[in-house]
Amino acid sequence: MSGVTLVNLWVKNSAEIQRKRVETKPFITNPKAVEKCTRYVDTDLNRAFSPENLSAPEGDDLPYEVQRAQEINRIFGPKGSPEAYDVIFDLHNTTSNMGCTLILESSKDHFNLQMMNYIKKAIAPASCLVLLNEHPLLKYSTSRSIAKHPVGLEVGPQPQGVLRSNIFEAMRVILKHALDFIELFNEGMEFPPCTVEVFWVSERIDYPRDANGNIIAMVHPNLQDCDWEPLNPGDPMFQTFDGKTIHYQGPGTVYPTFINEAAYYEKQQAFVITRRETLVASAIRKA
């Protein structure tokens, strides 16, 4: 609900998101789903921006979200072309205890890396971590991928359908700093090289399931809410409904996140495993 509420606020009064020399457009990507207070109507919009979907012949028989993806591609894209928007901020919440997270889609997007570095420093000592999803199989076709510089904002924990004040205000502050960065960049400020710590997605871990596909265990209480904390081989990972512990058996320490996200049960994901890396961002300056 944070993104929905913020965008509705800004559609009514956009003063807060105006910056010199920047055209900012607040936009509700999935209005039918918002109206029904559900994640999606036919299919997950944030997986719908694939090349196949975007190039499919238009038609009312297409799932609602595919039609919507095509429409969004027309408004803010076309994806991959020079006409595409420079930046899309895609506002999300999660039931996982991820705090404020920025999601990056490319390790070579120096503009985004510099922006994320700026945001992290601006909100310190509060934390804002960067999740990098560049995995060839696990990467997915997001709505923000239409833009040249896609930025995902993921703030949690918040139940679906609920608006928590602290989560709402945190997302609002991150956006404020992001827009400040763009304004500074447009004014000609040079941003020197910097390093950015990222959590690089490496693997998706599903729940243990029975032959019918039903889950037979839950995220273990020791792992629940421990997003970004080290998970070591032998640590408890799942607890079966009848009380047994299943341990993590991987080769080394990993950093799990998206732990127990409501929407991911149907996507076969209990959590995602990341490794910590430091990326170097080149200096950037407006040409």
Added chain:
Amino acid sequence: MEHISFPPLSRVAICGGTHGNEMSGVYMVREMQKQKADQDGSLSLTTVLSNPRAVDACRRYIDKDLNRCFTEDLLSAPVTDSTPYELRRAQELNAQLGPKGSQEAVDLVCDLHNTTANMGLCLIFYSLDWITLHIYKYMKSKITSAPVRAIQLDIPVSEAYSLESVGKHGCAIEVGPQPGGVVRADIFNLVKEALDLTIEWLQGFNSGSTFEGGEVEVYTMVKSVDYPRDPTTNEITAAIHPELQDNDFKLLRPGDPMFLKFSGEAVKHEGEELYPFFINECAYYEKKIACHLGKKSNITLPSASVMKN
């Protein structure tokens, strides 16, 4: 001290998935059905997945909130092709576990729920029922991992609208906080502990134990408060204030902040001091409820044992 006796309580129904996205009950019922838990000593247990279509869709309900469909009027209304799914289902459940108000009704209905509010473990019931109050007292004495509280709704049984009113005795076991669609192990384990203790109490009761009376603390609902809304669009203009959020059952005094508007101002509580609960429950936005406010009181429970014939 006063003493009260009851006939044995041998037929018990455990219901989950009355709201299809409240996952502790869904998984608890499935697990009990897998373990084939239908006879436990003196107890005959019936496990019910109350709203299977909503469970499949992982939604609170399909057409209408099932847990508002159990008034005597709705249970006796004629069913036609256009009858909403949940009204039909309520009549099926009433036939299976009731009929409400009759001798054939099961002795106890325990309906498992989750809430997004930080309420710990709550037993919710309509009128003062010594059996449910004893079960509450027993749970409260044994559970240490979470606060255990009781909420009384003070509605006469004929107007009672929820599933547990179908049994001769009934309570909702409400546990939170848990998001819809999520099963948390800590919350599941708490629900399991509460159910195990309920069954333990019933076994003890049926086998002749006397349960000591005493004072118990109960919250009684006084009123509900809606979110501040825009008068033209009806959209909410504020969120629960960070100082109220997650502070279920912490006394709210006049002047204490309740809401924080998107424009930055705080909206304060006016009126008498009351205890808030169901603070920021997801399903209540559409019912125009930001939280309930209630009073706390002490009730003296008589000691209880089974009637010997």
